[in-house]
Amino acid sequence: MTISEQRLSNRTKAGAGVYLRAVFLLLAVLPVAGGLLYGLAYSFGVTGALATGFTLQHWQEVLSSGALLHALAYSLYIAITAITTATAAALVLTLYFQKSLRSGSLSYFLYLPLTIPAMVMGFLVFQLLTKSGLVSRVVYGLGWISELQDFPSLVHDSLGFGIILAHVLMAVPFLTLLFLAIYREQNLEQLQEVSTNLGGSKSYFIRHIAIPTILKTAAPNLLLYFIFILGSYEIPLLIGSQQHRMVSVLAVQKFQRFNLLDIPQGYAISVAFTLFVLLLLSISFKKLQRHG
Amino acid sequence: MGRKILTTILASAILLTFLFFGMLSVGQAWFYPGILPQRFSLQSWQELLVGQSELQEGLLLSLVLGVGVAILSTLSGFVISKEISRAKYKNRWLLLAYWPFVLSPVVLAILVQRFFLLTGMSGEVIGVLLGQLILAFPFAVIFFQSFWSHEVLQLEEQSQTLGAPAAYTLQNVLLPLAKPLLLICFFQTFLISWFEYGLTQFIGLGKVKTLTILVFKYVNEANIFHAALASLLIMLPPALLLWLNKKFIFRGI
Numbered sequence: 150m151t152i153s154e155q156r157l158s159n160r161t162k163a164g165a166g167v168y169l170r171a172v173f174l175l176l177a178v179l180p181v182a183g184g185l186l187y188g189l190a191y192s193f194g195v196t197g198a199l200a201t202g203f204t205l206q207h208w209q210e211v212l213s214s215g216a217l218l219h220a221l222a223y224s225l226y227i228a229i230t231a232i233t234t235a236t237a238a239a240l241v242l243t244l245y246f247q248k249s250l251r252s253g254s255l256s257y258f259l260y261l262p263l264t265i266p267a268m269v270m271g272f273l274v275f276q277l278l279t280k281s282g283l284v285s286r287v288v289y290g291l292g293w294i295s296e297l298q299d300f301p302s303l304v305h306d307s308l309g310f311g312i313i314l315a316h317v318l319m320a321v322p323f324l325t326l327l328f329l330a331i332y333r334e335q336n337l338e339q340l341q342e343v344s345t346n347l348g349g350s351k352s353y354f355i356r357h358i359a360i361p362t363i364l365k366t367a368a369p370n371l372l373l374y375f376i377f378i379l380g381s382y383e384i385p386l387l388i389g390s391q392q393h394r395m396v397s398v399l400a401v402q403k404f405q406r407f408n409l410l411d412i413p414q415g416y417a418i419s420v421a422f423t424l425f426v427l428l429l430l431s432i433s434f435k436k437l438q439r440h441g
Numbered sequence: 442m443g444r445k446i447l448t449t450i451l452a453s454a455i456l457l458t459f460l461f462f463g464m465l466s467v468g469q470a471w472f473y474p475g476i477l478p479q480r481f482s483l484q485s486w487q488e489l490l491v492g493q494s495e496l497q498e499g500l501l502l503s504l505v506l507g508v509g510v511a512i513l514s515t516l517s518g519f520v521i522s523k524e525i526s527r528a529k530y531k532n533r534w535l536l537l538a539y540w541p542f543v544l545s546p547v548v549l550a551i552l553v554q555r556f557f558l559l560t561g562m563s564g565e566v567i568g569v570l571l572g573q574l575i576l577a578f579p580f581a582v583i584f585f586q587s588f589w590s591h592e593v594l595q596l597e598e599q600s601q602t603l604g605a606p607a608a609y610t611l612q613n614v615l616l617p618l619a620k621p622l623l624l625i626c627f628f629q630t631f632l633i634s635w636f637e638y639g640l641t642q643f644i645g646l647g648k649v650k651t652l653t654i655l656v657f658k659y660v661n662e663a664n665i666f667h668a669a670l671a672s673l674l675i676m677l678p679p680a681l682l683l684w685l686n687k688k689f690i691f692r693g694i
Contacts, residue, residue, distance in 0.1 A: 173537075
């Protein structure tokens, strides 16, 4: 290849590169950025069916009604409880069931729950835990309750037990597989041998070496999973309570009402939630980087 | 001993989920306090396999959308991820690719819905396909970053220095190397589409009835038998993929 041919080839490559990056921006960035800007404009009354010019009215209504803050607090409660419980369960499985998870029947079955999407998990928990569900029938058969009403409300409850359980059931297999991979990559088995040779007990190794190493390595994934639960929609939609709503459910409800004045509020909630998540992410990643 | 018992209980509980949905899918009446349905029938399955039912259409639609999203996102992701991997500010570009995953899909759907309404793609299969690409394409771009290592890029350059045209290098050097990752990415992006609900519901306006949309519809109608069958149809293909290779399900971002 002559020098001029090579220069031409490089220029063609650079030209193609610009197009490829443009496609990337068009498909991955524009929808999110454009959507956010549109949502922001709509919530400030700049655009939309009932636009009257710039106003802070919709944001004031959303913030003063307390609905957004309440939904955000409830979502945080659900996400923190679910991720903490799932992490604890996955740690127990990883640290005490190594052999079964690597070669026994669990090594295959543990992957199966990953084939259950949120919508189906919500439906499953509903069918198991509702007052007329499978668990209630079994308990009735055992004679522990005498009628359907005696069974406690475990779905559509204000404590969000059903929502938390559904998320825990979805998260435990994923987190266990993640922790197992970390256990292998960080050579924790060899570290345990070293710890034992130096006189450390198994519980010392687990508390002071294994758990801190696994949690530190898995921190970014745990954070992303936490955000996934924070914004979850299908599960609270199916088994959430009427009294307390998670943020995504609240935002969608604003859009599905017949009152057109609710739509700017729906956009305000969506934008506020997005900004909250971005803020949470940037603060957390900065902290993780500092400690990493 | 205690561990063996707990392991067996865990494995059984996981299997029972599939058996429970299987039982409901052939049930016709399930009155309290019976643990098993009072009547069984294969009617729903027969309708699915032989007749023309809503579920059959939903299954076909989900398959078409899944395959379409998987092909488009895998191919475009493979090509564009190379460009991103060579970019000067690679990490900044990659950060942009993570954006859609930070948002809840339903919040994302609310924000982009206007665009689909304006272009007349709301309520259309093409609109839902494009909507699902907003999630699947950045996933593929991030996924292929691990492939475009320094060694692979050098190998490509070497092949071209030796006089091989770009098409030859792609066909005989890059694609054979990337084949396992292309396959995994194809299946994972297929699953993104297969499991998707929020974007499909909002952009499809309830008219594009994929399996996840049908599950919600049947649950709302209190038709638990059809909902169980639709749920099984969603769970079985990934379970089959899992049986073929665990990597197809688990390996991700």
